[in-house]
Amino acid sequence: MRMRYNHHVREALHNLYMSKLRTGLTLLGIMVGTASVVALVFCGQLATRHALEQFSNLGTNLFAVNIGQADNADPKNKQNLTLSQVITVAKSSPNILKAAPYTTNYMMLISSKAAPISTNVIGATDEFADIMKIKLVNGRFISYLDKTQYFCVLGYELAKKIQGNMEQASTLLGSLAPLVDFRRLIGQQIRLENVYFTIVGVAAPLPENMFLYTDINNAVIVPLSASLILNKNTIIRDVLFKLKAGSNIQKMKQVIEQSFSQQMPGAKLFSRSAKELLASVGKQRKTFALLLSAIGSISLLVGGIGVMNIMLVVVMERRREIGIRMTVGAKRHDIREMFLIESTALSLIGGVIGALVGVLTAWILATANHWGFHFYTTPLVVGFSASVLVGIISGYFPAYRASKLDPIRVLQSAN
Amino acid sequence: MIQLSHIYKSYRLGKETTPILKDLSLQVAAGEFVALMGKSGSGKTTAMNIMGLMDRADGGHYYLDNKEVSNLNDDAAAILRNQTIGFIFQSFFLLPRMNALENVGLPLTYRDVPVEEIEKRGMQSLEKVELPHLFDHLPNQMSGGQQQRVAIARALVTEPKIVLADEPTGALDPQTSEHIMDLLIEINREHGTTMIIVTHDPSVAKKCQRILQIVEGKVLA
Numbered sequence: 001m002r003m004r005y006n007h008h009v010r011e012a013l014h015n016l017y018m019s020k021l022r023t024g025l026t027l028l029g030i031m032v033g034t035a036s037v038v039a040l041v042f043c044g045q046l047a048t049r050h051a052l053e054q055f056s057n058l059g060t061n062l063f064a065v066n067i068g069q070a071d072n073a074d075p076k077n078k079q080n081l082t083l084s085q086v087i088t089v090a091k092s093s094p095n096i097l098k099a100a101p102y103t104t105n106y107m108m109l110i111s112s113k114a115a116p117i118s119t120n121v122i123g124a125t126d127e128f129a130d131i132m133k134i135k136l137v138n139g140r141f142i143s144y145l146d147k148t149q150y151f152c153v154l155g156y157e158l159a160k161k162i163q164g165n166m167e168q169a170s171t172l173l174g175s176l177a178p179l180v181d182f183r184r185l186i187g188q189q190i191r192l193e194n195v196y197f198t199i200v201g202v203a204a205p206l207p208e209n210m211f212l213y214t215d216i217n218n219a220v221i222v223p224l225s226a227s228l229i230l231n232k233n234t235i236i237r238d239v240l241f242k243l244k245a246g247s248n249i250q251k252m253k254q255v256i257e258q259s260f261s262q263q264m265p266g267a268k269l270f271s272r273s274a275k276e277l278l279a280s281v282g283k284q285r286k287t288f289a290l291l292l293s294a295i296g297s298i299s300l301l302v303g304g305i306g307v308m309n310i311m312l313v314v315v316m317e318r319r320r321e322i323g324i325r326m327t328v329g330a331k332r333h334d335i336r337e338m339f340l341i342e343s344t345a346l347s348l349i350g351g352v353i354g355a356l357v358g359v360l361t362a363w364i365l366a367t368a369n370h371w372g373f374h375f376y377t378t379p380l381v382v383g384f385s386a387s388v389l390v391g392i393i394s395g396y397f398p399a400y401r402a403s404k405l406d407p408i409r410v411l412q413s414a415n
Numbered sequence: 416m417i418q419l420s421h422i423y424k425s426y427r428l429g430k431e432t433t434p435i436l437k438d439l440s441l442q443v444a445a446g447e448f449v450a451l452m453g454k455s456g457s458g459k460t461t462a463m464n465i466m467g468l469m470d471r472a473d474g475g476h477y478y479l480d481n482k483e484v485s486n487l488n489d490d491a492a493a494i495l496r497n498q499t500i501g502f503i504f505q506s507f508f509l510l511p512r513m514n515a516l517e518n519v520g521l522p523l524t525y526r527d528v529p530v531e532e533i534e535k536r537g538m539q540s541l542e543k544v545e546l547p548h549l550f551d552h553l554p555n556q557m558s559g560g561q562q563q564r565v566a567i568a569r570a571l572v573t574e575p576k577i578v579l580a581d582e583p584t585g586a587l588d589p590q591t592s593e594h595i596m597d598l599l600i601e602i603n604r605e606h607g608t609t610m611i612i613v614t615h616d617p618s619v620a621k622k623c624q625r626i627l628q629i630v631e632g633k634v635l636a
Contacts, residue, residue, distance in 0.1 A: 007524045018512065324508045328522040328569065329470065329497025331490045408469050413510065 005341075012342040015314075021324065023346065026310045030350025030387055031357065033300030037385035038358025040292035042376060050283040052278070054209040060274040062211055063241040063249070065256060068268035068389065081236040083224070085263040089239070091133040092259035095247040100127035100240040102137050104214055105229045113164035120219040121192060123227025126370045134210060137179050139186045139201030141221075148225040152190065156205040157217040159185060177202065190220075195230060197222065210281075211274050212240075222256040249273045261335040273275060297386070303350070303392035311343050311398035322402055322408035332403040339399035347391025351384045358383055416445040416609050417466055417564070422475035424461055424632075432598040436472070442500035445576070446607040448600065449524045450620040459613050460581060462629065464467040464515045466493045466611065467500055470493040480576070497525055501570025501608075505582035509569075515541065516550040519568045526573075540568040544598060560591035567598065576611045579590065586621055596622050 006376075016023045045199035067081055083101065089192065102410040103123035108116045128134070129141045134143050141153055153164065159182050189196045197220070228234055241253055257269050315322070322335055364371045426434040435458045442513035453459040457461065460516050464470035465477060468484065469492075470487035475564075477485045481501070487495065500522045501522075502508075509518045520537040554562055563583065568577050579619045586593035596619055612623060620626050 006530070014512070041476060215543075239493055320508070324510060325521070325525075326493065327467075327496070327502050327508070327524040329493050329573075330523070331493045408464055411504070 002297045003339075008338050008341045009345070011213050011338065015342060016345060022310060026306050026346055027353070029303035029306035030347045030352040030391065033296070033303035033390070034351045034354025034383045034387040035358040037293065037296030037386055038355050039361035039365070040296045041242050041289060041379035041382055042358065042362035043374050044273075044285070044289045044292045045379060046362065046366045046371045046374065047369075048281070048288070049352060049374060050270040051281050051285075052212070053372075054207055054211070055274055055278055057207060058209065058211060058274065059242075059245075060278055061243040061247065062131065062274040063243055063252060063256065064211065064272050065239050065241070065260065066270040066330050067164040067237050067239075067260065067264065068270065077222070081239075081264060083236070086236070087240055088263060089256060089259040090241070092253065093255045093279045095244045095252055096241055096315050097244055098131055098222050099128045100125055100131050100242075101224065102128055102238050102240070103224065103236055104238070105227065105231060105234050107192045109158075109162075110218060112188075112374045117158070117161065119158065119192075121230075122214060122216070122219050122221045122225060123224040123230075123236075123289075124221050125224050126165055127242075128221070128240065131204070131240050132216065134206060134216065134394070135204040137204050138182045139199070141201055141203075142223050144223075145224070146223040148223065148229055150195055150197045150226055151200045151223060152192075153201040154182075154185070154199060154204055154223040155215070155217040155219045155221075158220065159202040161220045162190065165223075189203045192222075192230065193221065208379075210277055211272070249275050286366050286385060293382070295381070300386055300390050303387070307346055307391055308394035308398060310346075310381040311339060311395050312401070313337060314342070314404040315398045318402075319405060319410045322405050323407040326405075326407040327411070335405075336399045336403040339402050343395025343399070344388065344391045346395075347387050351387030351391075354387060355380050355384050416480060417443040417544070417611070418442075418476075418478040419462070419466065420463070420476050420478075421463060421471045422477065424465065424470070424472050433571075435632055436465075437635055438547075439475075439608070439629070440628055441634045443609060444498075444609060445609055447609045448624045448625035449602045450626045451611060451613045452614065452615060452620050452631060453625055457627045457629045458632040463579055463581055463613050465610070466577075467502060468496045493525075497522055497573060499576050501578040502573040502574065503563070503566055503570050503578060503580035503583045505585040507554070507564055507586075508565045509561075509565060511554050513545065514551045514553055515557070515565045515568075518565055519572050522573045523570060526528070528563065536572055539570075540572040541565070543571060543602070544568045558591075559587050560594060562593055563587065563591075564598070565588070571608075572634070574606075575608065575610065580610065580612045583612060583615055583618065584614070589618075592616075592619070 081101070084284065086099055086101040091095050101382060106118055106120045107121050109119040110116050124142060126144055134141065136153070137156065139153070142151065163180070163182060163185055185199050185202060188199050190199065191197070203216060203221070222230070241256065253271055253273065256270060260269055262265065325335060363373050420440045422439045425434040433501050439458070439462060451459045451463065461470065465472050468487065475485070476483060479495070479592050484495065488559055501587060508523065513521070516534060519540050520533040520534045523533045525538060531615060538547055538550065544567050546561060546564050546568065549557060549561060554565070557565065583599070584595050599610055599612070600622060602608055612619065616619055
């Protein structure tokens, strides 16, 4: 058995080498198919990883509640959530480690260096930085000691805009450059509507995240109490919770929502948890991967048709050889194996090259999209085995046809 | 060695059935050197295909070495063919991409014989036809006579009991033709290989021990 396989493999490689152009073109078909499967599955994984990384920073024990107004609420007597009510809710379960109520509001920001910018003003407490893991480049975060004082912390991107063109050079390299120093901004003043705020800190850039709907990098953070004074219409509508690790999300959701309902009867609550978000990312990921593999499979299918086509031609051209081999004792399955090995070798070589090209493509795409590259074996294994499978399947029919040839007729026509 | 009794064979072309062999019977003893003669269309090649287990009779019995082989399946026929029969053809039928030695060794690749053994036996076989020096030549680098010698070496490499030759000298000039016939006779004498040669050349047939005339699908008594 082994001898015959050695013989077949050597023969197959020799035959492929003899018709270089044809082999090359068929290889190209398989290669493109494999490369697209590998690259697409790879990119799917990298994009997912990129999305999940947000949670690896924040942790998944986050819970957020957004409070809407009750339908029958009296517009003259708006029910506002107060700080003390949030504290009551936070005490409703020992599983709640921290609670951070915050307000959001759009205002015009006027500074000396930049044109007026419409900015998201977040009114927050210390816990907000704790929960969202906000670090500072310069200065300090808002503290409960600030009370209603007009202090503010700038988001990283916003700070760059306010600092102006002076430091532009160091940001040219984008994220690779070291963080910009905003020391000079600390103590300066900005104006929100008609109120002057003193800059006490600049936040470090925060990775994009799906949990908080607000972009902190472009926001101004002021003390919660100050934000309430700044604009009479501002109310606390959002609360972030940090839960104890391993707590039952469904149960906590019930507890928290019930507690809110007691505080504000009739209020509409919209809650979301990081765990649920994560699960939905997982679901999306599966759909995404399936879709991408389907697209890749189509190109691989086309490559497979190419292999089948070429193998049918090869079988026709080598009819005489098949007849001779049968005459000297080749069995049907010997002939079948001979051609199967040839088509498998074809797709094996195409598969290897295609897998490499696919990884390279994924790397280029990942780098271009700032996903960060991480090596996965699954796409390689999937792409490679798919190409080999395609080679065997598309080579089977021509090989089967070859094995069913009648040696007498084949040799007569060749005579 | 070979016994065909009451063999019938016809070919179907569309709706028409053309009978080729009609009640053909013949016997060839071990070590005999027999010529099978007949006009084209007489059925001599078909008889040869049946003897070579390349084709199956529609009716009758074929005994090879006293064993009934009329109804072997394809694979069993291929194995038996590989073990007991060597073939020689008018147009040599060497594989053009293989050198002489590889061509000679081809039948052995369908047995589980190690490569070194195949090469050794291939060289021995090439020595029998006096062409060991051309072992690495491709068929298109050899003359017709040399190619036919390589083909004979291929037929002999398995040390078959029977060699079937279909017009072995048909594509060769008279002088080369005679050399090839002398070689076949020598092999028959030295190894006791049963030789059956299909020919319509009387000068070839003359060199055989016995001539079987086939006329309209029957052996002329």
